Amino acid sequence: MLLSKSCVYGLRASLYLASKKEGEFIPIKKMSDKLEISFHFLTKILQQLTAEGILESFKGPNGGIRLNRPGHNVQLMDIVLAIDGEQLLTECALGLPGCGIKNPCPLHEKWAETRDAIKGMLENTTLTELVEKGKAENLRLTTDGGFDILFDD
Amino acid sequence: MLLSKSCVYGLRASLYLASKKEGEFIPIKKMSDKLEISFHFLTKILQQLTAEGILESFKGPNGGIRLNRPGHNVQLMDIVLAIDGEQLLTECALGLPGCGIKNPCPLHEKWAETRDAIKGMLENTTLTELVEKGKAENLRLTTDGGFDILFDD
DNA sequence: CTATATTAGGATAAAAGAGTCCAATAAATC
DNA sequence: GATTTATTGGACTCTTTTATCCTAATATAG
Numbered sequence: 001m002l003l004s005k006s007c008v009y010g011l012r013a014s015l016y017l018a019s020k021k022e023g024e025f026i027p028i029k030k031m032s033d034k035l036e037i038s039f040h041f042l043t044k045i046l047q048q049l050t051a052e053g054i055l056e057s058f059k060g061p062n063g064g065i066r067l068n069r070p071g072h073n074v075q076l077m078d079i080v081l082a083i084d085g086e087q088l089l090t091e092c093a094l095g096l097p098g099c100g101i102k103n104p105c106p107l108h109e110k111w112a113e114t115r116d117a118i119k120g121m122l123e124n125t126t127l128t129e130l131v132e133k134g135k136a137e138n139l140r141l142t143t144d145g146g147f148d149i150l151f152d153d
Numbered sequence: 154m155l156l157s158k159s160c161v162y163g164l165r166a167s168l169y170l171a172s173k174k175e176g177e178f179i180p181i182k183k184m185s186d187k188l189e190i191s192f193h194f195l196t197k198i199l200q201q202l203t204a205e206g207i208l209e210s211f212k213g214p215n216g217g218i219r220l221n222r223p224g225h226n227v228q229l230m231d232i233v234l235a236i237d238g239e240q241l242l243t244e245c246a247l248g249l250p251g252c253g254i255k256n257p258c259p260l261h262e263k264w265a266e267t268r269d270a271i272k273g274m275l276e277n278t279t280l281t282e283l284v285e286k287g288k289a290e291n292l293r294l295t296t297d298g299g300f301d302i303l304f305d306d
Numbered sequence: 307c308t309a310t311a312t313t314a315g316g317a318t319a320a321a322a323g324a325g326t327c328c329a330a331t332a333a334a335t336c
Numbered sequence: 337g338a339t340t341t342a343t344t345g346g347a348c349t350c351t352t353t354t355a356t357c358c359t360a361a362t363a364t365a366g
Contacts, residue, residue, distance in 0.1 A: 001244065002155060005354065008248040015259065027312065041355055047314070060363025061311045076260075091154065095161040096293055105294065106168065106287040107229075110274050117270040121263055134259035140249055141258065158324065180342065194325050200344070213333025214341045 002118075007083040009037050010045045012141055014079055016150060017055070018071030018127035019135065025057075025064035034150050036142050045083065052082040071128035080122055089119055155271075160236040162190050163198045165294055167232050169303060170208070171224030171280035172288065178210075178217035187303050189295050198236065205235035224281035233275055242272055 003011075012035050020026055028046060032039040046065050049055040056068040067074065080088065092099030093111035100108070133139065138146035156164075165188050173179055181199060185192040199218050202208040209221040220227065233241065245252030246264040253261070286292065291299035 001240070002246065003248075005248065008246075012247055025312095029312080038355060040357070043313075044315085044355095050313090057313060058363080059311085059313045059361075061365070063312050063363070065313085087154070093155065093161075094165055094294070095156075095158065097296055099293070104292055106283040106292045106300075107278070108292075110278060114271055114274045118267055121267045125260070125263060130259040139257055139259045139261075140252070141247070143250055147259075178342095182342085191325060193327070196343075197325090197345090203343090210343060211333080212331075212341085212343045214335070216333070216342050218343085 002088070003080060004084050006041075006045050006048075007080055009035075009042060010049055010079050010083045011076060012037070013042060013046060013065075014049065014054070014067070014074065014127055015130055015134070015141055017065065017067050018074070019131045019147070019150060020066075022070065023066060025062065025066050027064040031065070034142070036144075049079065049082055052078075054078055054082055067127075071131060072126050074127045075123050076125045076127075076130075077119070077122035089115060155241070156233060157237050159194075159198050159201075160233055162188075162195060163202055163232050163236045164229060165190070166195060166199060167202065167207070167220070167227065167280055168283055168287070168294060170218065170220050171227070172284045172300070172303060173219075175223065176219060178215065178219050180217040184218070187295070189297075202232065202235055205231075207231055207235055220280075224284060225279045227280045228276050229278045229280075229283075230272070230275035242268060 013031055016031055016035060017026060028043050029039055031037075031046075032042045035042070046055060046057070050057045050065070053068055054074060055065050057063070057065050092105055093107045094105045096105050099105050134141065134147040138148055141147060141150060166184055169184055169188055170179060181196050182192055184190075184199075185195045188195070199208060199210070203210045203218070206221055207227060208218050210216070210218050245258055246260045247258045249258050252258050287294065287300040291301055294300060294303060
């Protein structure tokens with residue numbers, strides 16, 4: 001798997017937040033219901049994203065989670081780095097430690113190219129971009145429903 | 154991680170075999186020593202590749218493992234498919250089941266492009282190609298040594 | 307000040323991936 | 337045919353990831 005499950009959940013949750021009115025705090029419980037992700041597990045993932053400054057949290061009634069900056073300023077890469085780290089961007093395709101231009105494996109060059117394609121894709125895609133696409137075409141963020149089911153309260 | 158550890162070991166082992174005289178059976182013990190992979194673990198992985206018809210095995214003295222067809226006819230993709238399955242080529246980047254053109258997630262199109270780049274790289278690279286590069290430039294297939302250390306008996 | 311809503315964080319459990327061990331089978335040689 | 341060299345395949349252990357549960361801590365509203 002390219003991304004860990006935690007990372008995937010983090011992406012879905014961030015997209016959900018980016019789809020809401022800017023500044024509004026959304027309770028984790030509501031998010032976990034809508035996105036069909038275990039509440040406790042999602043909580044831990046959001047904690048990581050909060051710690052990294054991508055999200056902001058607020059306790060107590062009317063509290064919850066929201067983006068810490070506008071969705072068009074959040075790249076998918078930000079979330080991937082926050083949760084999975086830079087492994088994806090540094091790791092050797094043949095698993096050799098310290099593989100790089102200085103001391104490469106036979107696959108290094110080709111893999112570096114491919115990796116750059118992945119990196120570029122994650123860097124050039126913002127939350128807002130995907131949310132707009134998702135809303136316009138009513139695409140999925142959960143197993144079942146379209147984008148719209150995220151909005152009936 | 155893009156590829157499982159089993160898959161990475163399978164690739165390294167296949168490259169090692171492709172670097173040997175065509176037709177020669179190499180004992181797993183020797184491979185595991187040279188490649189610094191656990192003998193028992195490597196055994197299991199080679200069993201998979203043998204079952205898939207990529208490698209061929211022979212029991213008893215002078216037995217071992219060899220490629221079942223010339224190295225230039227083995228794509229990296231063959232090995233990846235045999236060990237990790239087609240997950241990498243089919244799985245949704247957001248982890249949604251059944252994500253495809255018919256019922257996509259917001260990231261589907263972009264991810265499909267990136268995935269094609271990965272697929273292309275794995276399909277357009279053969280064992281022989283990497284072995285030749287590895288020999289010519291004495292690159293690594295293990296943590297420590299260069300390609301050449303694979304050949305002192 | 308008290309009750310309630312909500313996140314924070316530690317402890318634990320379940321599942322999957324990675325790695326080890328051992329007995330069984332097959333082929334070769336003497 | 338007995339012995340040795342190897343692969344085969346099942347059972348088991350260890351580690352990491354994924355998931356659950358419980359107890360704080362914090363903010364709001366009455």
